[in-house]
Amino acid sequence: MAELDQVDPFAHATVAVQDVHVRYRVPSTDAAERRRHTNPISRAARAVLGNDPKVLVRALSGISFVARSGEQIGLVGQNGSGKSTLLRIIAGLENPAKGKVLAESTPVLIGVNAALVPDLSGEENIRLGCLAMGLSPEQAEAAIPEVKELAGLGKSIFLPMKTYSSGMGARLRFAIATAANPHILLIDEALATGDAAFRERSEARMQGLRDGAGTVFLVSHAAQTIEETCTRAIWLNHGRLVLDGPAEDVALRYRKWAWAVAKDKPDEARTIIERAFAEREQTYVHVEEPKAPRQYNARHVRPQSAARRQDKGKS
Numbered sequence: 001m002a003e004l005d006q007v008d009p010f011a012h013a014t015v016a017v018q019d020v021h022v023r024y025r026v027p028s029t030d031a032a033e034r035r036r037h038t039n040p041i042s043r044a045a046r047a048v049l050g051n052d053p054k055v056l057v058r059a060l061s062g063i064s065f066v067a068r069s070g071e072q073i074g075l076v077g078q079n080g081s082g083k084s085t086l087l088r089i090i091a092g093l094e095n096p097a098k099g100k101v102l103a104e105s106t107p108v109l110i111g112v113n114a115a116l117v118p119d120l121s122g123e124e125n126i127r128l129g130c131l132a133m134g135l136s137p138e139q140a141e142a143a144i145p146e147v148k149e150l151a152g153l154g155k156s157i158f159l160p161m162k163t164y165s166s167g168m169g170a171r172l173r174f175a176i177a178t179a180a181n182p183h184i185l186l187i188d189e190a191l192a193t194g195d196a197a198f199r200e201r202s203e204a205r206m207q208g209l210r211d212g213a214g215t216v217f218l219v220s221h222a223a224q225t226i227e228e229t230c231t232r233a234i235w236l237n238h239g240r241l242v243l244d245g246p247a248e249d250v251a252l253r254y255r256k257w258a259w260a261v262a263k264d265k266p267d268e269a270r271t272i273i274e275r276a277f278a279e280r281e282q283t284y285v286h287v288e289e290p291k292a293p294r295q296y297n298a299r300h301v302r303p304q305s306a307a308r309r310q311d312k313g314k315s
């Protein structure tokens with residue numbers, strides 16, 4: 001423990017998320033919104049263009065944390081709490097309205113980084129996906145057997161991907177994404193679709209990535225999956241970070257909260273969230289921009305050195 005205390009927590013940081021805010025302006029058919037927009041100009045514009053008033057959706061509000069190598073971080077929260085948005089922001093697929101995300105290497109978001117083609121077979125898609133992730137043709141060829149084994153699709157691997165069930169597609173995408181040994185792997189519910197044997201193989205694969213000092217982010221609604229596979233968990237609610245801590249602790253509280261919501265006990269649910277908010281340690285992330293080296297040009301340097309030469313001559 002003493003040794004751990006001496007470790008600089010920022011020395012092994014793989015992802016730093018600094019006060020990230022994400023907002024969307026979306027059209028709403030809510031009649032109350034229509035009434036609120038009483039401005040005659042906007043009403044006239046709506047009458048002409050026929051479009052609905054826009055409302056602001058705050059998908060993420062002030063999210064800050066630092067992920068370190070060797071961590072598997074579970075993201076939990078109810079539908080619409082911002083989990084997928086956070087993964088997209090970390091992957092660099094969207095820019096936050098405010099805040100910053102820094103990653104020490106390119107994060108791989110399963111299913112997006114690998115551009116798969118429905119008309120090609122699973123096997124051909126493995127080759128294509130590996131090349132799309134930056135592997136050389138030789139490396140892609142060498143990776144195929146391992147990816148096939150991890151996906152575990154049997155003879156279906158030779159059939160067009162458009163004939164796969166959603167679970168089969170998810171297994172193949174997961175297997176392809178891990179082939180490039182990404183240092184930062186982002187997984188959105190991929191494991192929920194697999195059977196027990198696939199789960200076991202994929203958990204072993206993720207353990208391998210973590211052992212290689214990588215960081216894995218896993219989105220799941222199931223507190224049990226987070227408890228069993230993650231070292232740390234982040235609980236999001238309406239785009240805000242409720243709790244960030246050891247997976248077992250966060251999963252337990254999230255489960256209690258979900259139970260209170262399911263049993264229609266809003267006061268109990270609110271108390272659990274408020275207590276978690278009050279107890280959580282606030283993380284402030286400060287990212288230092290590297291300073292640009294000072295630029296000197298010849299005109300500035302010469303007079304000074306000339307003066308120095310004169311001084312030396314005098315002494």
Ligand SMILES: Nc1ncnc2c1ncn2[C@@H]1O[C@H](COP(=O)(O)OP(=O)(O)OP(=O)(O)O)[C@@H](O)[C@H]1O
Pocket residue numbers: 024025026057058059077078079080081082083084085086
């Ligand atoms: N492209 C978008 N345009 C407008 N609103 C969006 C967009 N993407 C997400 N949102 C909104 O942002 C909020 C967070 O959505 P997000 O998909 O991140 O939630 P989630 O926690 O992943 O949900 P789920 O568990 O259902 O997958 C939701 O209110 C959603 O409606």
